[in-house]
Amino acid sequence: MLTHTLLMRGLVALNDVNPTLSLAGLGLTLLVTLITFVVMFQLLRPGLPMIDSELGAQVVRRRRNGFAESERRVVDGVALAIFPFLLFYGAWGLIGEQYDTYSVSLLNTGGLEAFAAPTELSWFGLPLVVAVTAWVLRRVCGRLYEASRNPVLGVLTALFEGVWMFLAVFSVGVFLSLCQEWMSNRVVWVGLETGVTGLLDGIGQRIDVPALSAGVAAAVASTWSVLKEGFLGPMLWLTITAVVYRAQIDDHDALFEERRGGGEFGAVVNRAARMGRVFGRAASSDFREKFSPCLNAVRFVLGAGPVFYLTFCLYFVLLDVAFSQLNRGLFVLLGPGDFRGELWPWLQPVDFAVDALHMLFRLCLLAAAFEIALRRAEETSVGRRVRRVAGHAVR
Numbered sequence: 001m002l003t004h005t006l007l008m009r010g011l012v013a014l015n016d017v018n019p020t021l022s023l024a025g026l027g028l029t030l031l032v033t034l035i036t037f038v039v040m041f042q043l044l045r046p047g048l049p050m051i052d053s054e055l056g057a058q059v060v061r062r063r064r065n066g067f068a069e070s071e072r073r074v075v076d077g078v079a080l081a082i083f084p085f086l087l088f089y090g091a092w093g094l095i096g097e098q099y100d101t102y103s104v105s106l107l108n109t110g111g112l113e114a115f116a117a118p119t120e121l122s123w124f125g126l127p128l129v130v131a132v133t134a135w136v137l138r139r140v141c142g143r144l145y146e147a148s149r150n151p152v153l154g155v156l157t158a159l160f161e162g163v164w165m166f167l168a169v170f171s172v173g174v175f176l177s178l179c180q181e182w183m184s185n186r187v188v189w190v191g192l193e194t195g196v197t198g199l200l201d202g203i204g205q206r207i208d209v210p211a212l213s214a215g216v217a218a219a220v221a222s223t224w225s226v227l228k229e230g231f232l233g234p235m236l237w238l239t240i241t242a243v244v245y246r247a248q249i250d251d252h253d254a255l256f257e258e259r260r261g262g263g264e265f266g267a268v269v270n271r272a273a274r275m276g277r278v279f280g281r282a283a284s285s286d287f288r289e290k291f292s293p294c295l296n297a298v299r300f301v302l303g304a305g306p307v308f309y310l311t312f313c314l315y316f317v318l319l320d321v322a323f324s325q326l327n328r329g330l331f332v333l334l335g336p337g338d339f340r341g342e343l344w345p346w347l348q349p350v351d352f353a354v355d356a357l358h359m360l361f362r363l364c365l366l367a368a369a370f371e372i373a374l375r376r377a378e379e380t381s382v383g384r385r386v387r388r389v390a391g392h393a394v395r
Contacts, residue, residue: 001352004029012105020126024134026098027166031078031158034085038077040363041244042070048371050378051245075145075154077244079161080293084243086165087294088236092228095169128171134164234316235301235309241366242297242373304373312369319365323358327351 007029015022045052089095138160145153183189197213204212301309330350334343 001356003032007032008102008105011102012109015106015110020130023102023127023170024130024163024167026095026102027163028159029098030086030089030095030166031082031162034082034162035074035078035158037085037240037363038074038081038244040360041077041241041367042073044364044367048367050371050374051367054374071151071154072149075151075158078158079142081240081243082158082161082165083291084236084239084294084297086169088233088240090169091236092233095166127167131164131167131171134160134167138164229320230317231313234313235298237316237362237366238301238312238369238373239294239297241370242300243293245370246293246297246300300377301373304376308369308373308376312365315365315369316362319358319361323354323361327354330354 007025011022011025011029014025086095089098138157141153141157141160144150145157200213200216201211204210204215209215327350331343331346334346
């Protein structure tokens, strides 16, 4: 968190030199967060017997050990997990929060001129050029890293991966915003929106429910918020965990094998697997390197069963609620007083401590949940049991 804050300040200073390079650095701030998660997940391995034995068997079979193996796990984990990580940050508006923090810092240090500099960048201009350049450099460094396993090349691979994906997300986001703005000004869209609103309000008048369209919009927004925070958020976080750990447990295509049985749920999973194989053959190898681990992880998590997943979601949400109340409770404990004189100096220290503790507990919950899911997979998969017996024989 301290490194993230210092990087953000450095990027604000870099904006005076080149706004595009400064914006590209926001990918580095996200990468620092992801690297921290991956390292912490690896540090939790000794407390996860199933995961530790799986990864240990991989090391024996490949005859790797020591610091080089640890470094490779971190770099590989970052390279594979960055796709679901950016997906989570993008869908939950956290990339937008990063950009807002960056913009506010620009405004505080350089005034309105510095604040407006990033908004004047075109989506198809220099940001896209830097993204393509970073992608090419990532491909080159990635190939060299696979051949030599040089730690410096591994770090550069992860760095260029974070930069190009963030700028690509930025460019696509700006383009989609322009498309949305253009569409919202079309006569057809305005007419459709007006017609639907009028229809709902007309129905509301008949059943004595005024402004029914506003109520429906609020209900849809509330339902989406519940699904997003209560079900999809935990899914994406557990997907990131599975990608980080399973990067060293199975090949990317290992979970695309169809499973027998499972009723209707098994049939749905099998159809998704077949579609994934077709899409994987049609897609480029670069995109498939990100798509396959993410889809495999989602399938693995759902395969653990609805009871497991709903229980995990409950614990995830309760953890969020507990730490939000803890943050509030600490300020209540400090008591009433002058905000600027007494409470203001405590804002950042309290937020820092509570957020750090919250993330630590969340990572422990995610790692423990994946350990349980892996044990369930061990019980239901004949192939995994045979492989584990063979792995013990090799050792």
